[in-house]
Amino acid sequence: MDTQTILNDATGRMQKAIDHLEEELLNVRAGKASPNALNGVMVDYFGSQVPVSGTASVTVPDAKTILIQPWDKNMLRPIEKAIIDSNIGLTPSNNGEQIRLTIPPLTEERRKELVKQVRSDAETARISLRNARRDAVEAFKKAQKEGMPEDESKDGETQIQKLLEKFTKSLEEVLSKKEKEIMTV
Known part of the structure; x- marks a missing residue:
C-alpha cells in the first residue's frame, strides 16, 4: 500500500x-423548532412505517413552532398518535387541518x-x-x-x-x- x-x-x-x-x-433539540425533531417518528401509512415527512409537509413558521400539514386529511390522527407514542417530549395540537407542535423553552x-x-x-x-x-x-x-x-x-x-x-x-x-x-x- x-x-x-x-x-x-x-x-x-x-x-x-x-x-x-x-x-x-x-x-439534539436546542429549544428551537426544527423539522429534524421528527426524524425518528414513524407513522403507520397504509400498513407500512413511513417517516412523518413522507406523509405530510413539515414546516417551521417561527422559532417555537413546527407545523405539520398532512397531504391526506385521514392521516391527522395517525400522525398525532405517532408523535405522542414517540416520546419526543412534544404535545401535538390538532385543529382538524394541521398539527402544531410548540417547542417549550428549555x-x-x-x-x-x-x-x-x-x-x-x-x-x-x-x-x-x-x-x-x-x-x-x-x-x-x-x-x-x-x-x-x-x-x-x-x-x-x-x-x-x-x-x-x-x-x-x-x-x-x-x-x-x-x-x-x-x-x-
Whole structure:
C-alpha cells in the first residue's frame, strides 16, 4: 500500500466521523423548532412505517413552532398518535387541518443535560478519529515491513498526526457552536 492510499483512507474515515457527529447534533433539540425533531417518528401509512415527512409537509413558521400539514386529511390522527407514542417530549395540537407542535423553552437543568449529551457524542467522534489514526499508523508500519522506505513511513505517520489535529479542531468547532446554541436562551 502506498502513502497516499493510507492517507486517503484515514481522511475518509475521519470525515465520516465528523459528518456523523453533525448528523447526531441535528437531532439534539436546542429549544428551537426544527423539522429534524421528527426524524425518528414513524407513522403507520397504509400498513407500512413511513417517516412523518413522507406523509405530510413539515414546516417551521417561527422559532417555537413546527407545523405539520398532512397531504391526506385521514392521516391527522395517525400522525398525532405517532408523535405522542414517540416520546419526543412534544404535545401535538390538532385543529382538524394541521398539527402544531410548540417547542417549550428549555430549563437551565435541561440545557446542561443536553450539553452533556452533546459532549458525549463528541467524545465518541474523537475516539473514531483516534482509531482512524491508529489504523493508519499500523498500515504504515505494515507497509514498512513490506518494503516501504522508513523515512516515507515516518513521514506518513507525521501527516496522519496533522490530519488528526485538523479534524479534532473541526470537531471542537462543531461542538462549541452546538453548546453555544444550547446555552443561548
